[in-house]
Amino acid sequence: TDKVREGKKTVEYAYPDTVVGTDSHTTMINGLSVLGWGVGGIEAEAAMLGQPISMLIPEVVGVRFSGKLKSGVTATDLVLTVTEMLRKKGVVGKFVEYYGEGLAEMPLEDRATIGNMVPEYGATCGFFPTDTETLRFLKATGRNAARIALVEKYTKAQGLFHTKKSEVPVFTDTLHLDLATVEPSLAGPRRPQDRVALGKVGSEFASALKTIFKKEGEATKRVPVEGENYTLGHGDVVIAAITSCTNTSNPYVMLGAGLLARNALKRGLKIKPWVKTSLAPGSQVVTDYLARAGLDKSLAKLGFNLVGYGCTTCIGNSGPLPDAVGKAVTDNDLVVAAVLSGNRNFEGRVHAQVRANYLASPMLVVSFALAGTITGDLTHEPIGADVRGKPVYLSEIWPSPKEIAETVRKSITPAMYRKRYADVFTGSSAWKKIKIEKGKTYHWDEGSTYVRNPPFFEGISGRPAPIADVKGARILGIFGDSITTDHISPAGSIKKDSPAGKYLIEHGVQPIDFNSYGARRGNHEVLMRGTFANIRIKNEMMGGKEGGNTICYANSSAGEEMPIYDAAMKYQGAGTPTVIFAGKEYGAGSSRDWAAKGPRLLGIRAVVAESYERIHRSNLVGMGVLPLEFAQGKTRRDYQLTGKETIDIPIGEAAEGTRKSVVAKLTYPDGRTVDMPLVARIDTADEIGYFKSGGILHHVLRHLAAA
DSSP: OOEEEEEEEEEOOOOOOEEEESSGGGGGGGTOOOOEEEOOHHHHHHHTTTOOOOOHHHEEEEEEESSSTTTTOHHHHHHHHHHHHHHHHHTTTTEEESSSGGGOOOOHHHHHHHHHHHHHHHSSSEEEOOOHHHHHHHHHHTHHHHHHHHHHHHHTTTBBBOOOOOOOOSEEEEEEEGGOOOEEEEOOOSSSTTTEEGGHHHHHHHHHHTTOOOTTTTTOOOEEOTTTEEEEOOOBBEEEOOOSSSHHHHHHHHHHHHHHHHHHTTTTTOOOOOOOEEESSSHHHHHHHHHHTOOOHHHHTTOOOOSSSSGGGGGGGOOOHHHHHHHHHHTTTTTOOEEESSOOOOTSSSSSTEEEEEEOOHHHHHHHHHHHHHSSSSTTSEEEEOOTSEEEEEHHHOOOOHHHHHHHHOOOOHHHHHHHHHHHTTHHHHHTTOOOOOOOOOOOOTTTTSSSSSSSTTTTTTTOOOOOOOEEEEEEOOOOOOBHHHHSSSSSSTTTSSSHHHHHHHOOOOGGGBBTTTTTTHHHHHHHHHTTTOOOOOOOOGGOOSSSSEOOOOSOTTEEEEEEEHHHHHHHHOOOOOEEEEOBBTBBBSSOHHHHHHHHHEEEEEEESSSSSSHHHHHHHHTEEEEEEOOOOOTTGTTOOOOOOOOEEHHHHHTTTTEEEEEEEEEEEOOEEEEEEEEEEOOOOHHHHHHHSSSHHHHHHHHHHHO
C-alpha cells in the first residue's frame, strides 16, 4: 500500500504486490498470490539504477487442478509431474496460472513448491490466486491482522479472490491435471523434467546405464572399497541430501521426513555406510518446528545432521566424498547416484564424481539413504532389514497424511515466524565482526582472489562506438540441446589442472582452499577461466569427449586441442571474434549472470541457437552478446558444422529493430560459402538501446553521467 496526502487527509491506496528478484526461484512467491519472477543480476542492477524491466506481453497458460492427491503422494511428486507436463507443452517466456477445484485441497506450502520450480518448467511465473488458504497461511506465519483483513477485503472487491464459484479466467491455452493421478516420483538422472515413477527408478536407471552412460553389461559390477567391509557398484547412492529452497520450506515434507526417520529407527534401520547425508533447511523456522516435534534428533541419529541454511548440495556445495569412496568411484569409473530434495540435477552440478542425480522429496531422500541404491524397486522390494533380519518395506515406515497433518498442526506456531524474522537482517556474530571501510565507493583489494574490480567499464566513452559487424569469426564451441547455465558457468568445485585452478595456484592458493566457482564469483579472473569449464559439457568439436575443451585454429589449419578459455585468449590476441553454436533451450537453469559475463570477457560476439531460456537470453543482450536463432526450421546439423568454418554476421543490422531477420555468411575450409538465415533475439525497444550501448550497464552509466 501507499499513503498519499490529499488535502487535509491521508489516503491509503492498496494494489496487488509484485516483485522481481535475482534468484530464478523468486517465483516461489507466486504461491502466496504475489506476481513475481526472477531476473538476471545484470538486469536487477540496472533496475536498481532506475531502468524499467522490459518484456513482451506474455501468453498466459491456465492449468486446471481437479481432485486431490492420494495417500503417500507429496508436493514434490506433484511438482515433478507439473514440470514434466509443462516442459512437454512448452511454456518458455509464458505466464502460467493455476486454477480449478483442486486448489481447495492444496495447502499454500504445496503451491509454493510448485511456484518454486517455475524455472525448471521454463515459464516466467506460476501464479496462484488469493483464496481462504492464502489467508490461513498469512495468519499461521504471524502476519499483521489488519493487513490480512485488507488483503481479503481488497481481493474480494477487485474480483481477485478465488472460490469454487469463480469464473474461469480467459487464457491463451489450458491444460488439466487430475491430482489423483499423481504418483510417487523422482526426476533424473540429468534433468528436472525427466520424471520417473518410484517403482520404475531401478529399471529406468538400468536403461540409462546402457544408453546414456554406455555401461552395457555392467549392471551387477561391484568393486571393493579400500579399508571398508563393503563393495560399491553402479547406482549406489553416495549422496543423500535434504536441501534446497524447493522442499525445505514445506513443513509437510520436512516433518514427513522426520516421521519417516523416526519410524525407520524404531525398526532398527540404518543408512548405508557409503551414503553421505546432510540436512540444510531453507529457514531457521524449520529447525524450530523439527525440534518442537522431537524429530530433529531422529534425523540426526540417521545421519541427517544440520549443516547450515541455504544452498548446499543443490548448487554443488556437497563437499568431497570420503576418500575411499571417491577413489573407488574414480578408479572403476562407477556411475554412482545422488538423491536430493533440490530443483536442479544438471550434469556436473551436484558433484563432479556423481553422474546420476535424482530429485526427490525429503521423505524419499531418507528412503534412498536407507536403501543405499537406486537399482531396486522400493514399492515392492524391502528397504532393509530390522534387527531380527526381517524385511522392512517402505510402506511400513511411511507416515500417513493424517499423522503428518497432525504433526504440522502441533509443531508450528505464528510465534516461531515472528521471532525468527524479527531480526532477520541483524546477522550472526561472524557477520557483525567483518570489518568494512566506509565511503561512497568500494575499496578494492588488489591482492584478493575472491573480489576483484571487473574490467567491464574499461575504456568506456561518453558515446557508444558504432557496432562493428562480425567478420571471419571462429567457432569456439558447438553444443547440443539443454545447455544450462551450469554448463556455461559452473558453480561447483574447481579442478587444480583447469585454467581457474592454475590461476589460483599462481596466486598462492592451495587446492584445498580453492572453494568453488560460486564462492569466487566476485573474481572475474576465476569466472572467465571457468566459463564452459563444466566437466560434463560436450563440445561437438571434440568428437564426443566430455569437458570444457575445444579445437583452436588460431595458429594452424590443423587445429590444436586446448581449454576453451585458452583458445578464446589466443583468438582475442589475434583480433579474431568468436561465436557459439547450440541447440534447443540454451541457457536453461539458474539466472546466473556469469553465464553471460563470462562469454563477454572471452570475446564471444554472438550465440546461435535453436531456442533460449528467458533469463539467459536477456542476460546475453544485457552484456552486449547477440543471441541469434536459426530461421526457417534449420539447426546446426543442417550446416554440418565441424568448427573449422568461419562466419560473418551483420550485427549492426540485427540491432536496428526487434527480432530482426538477418543473413549470416558461413565459409567452409574449402572456400565454399552458404547463407545462414537467422533471427536476432533482441526482443524489446529498450533492449535495442542496451545492445547498441554495449550492454545494459554501459547504457545506464552513460545516462547517469549525462544527467
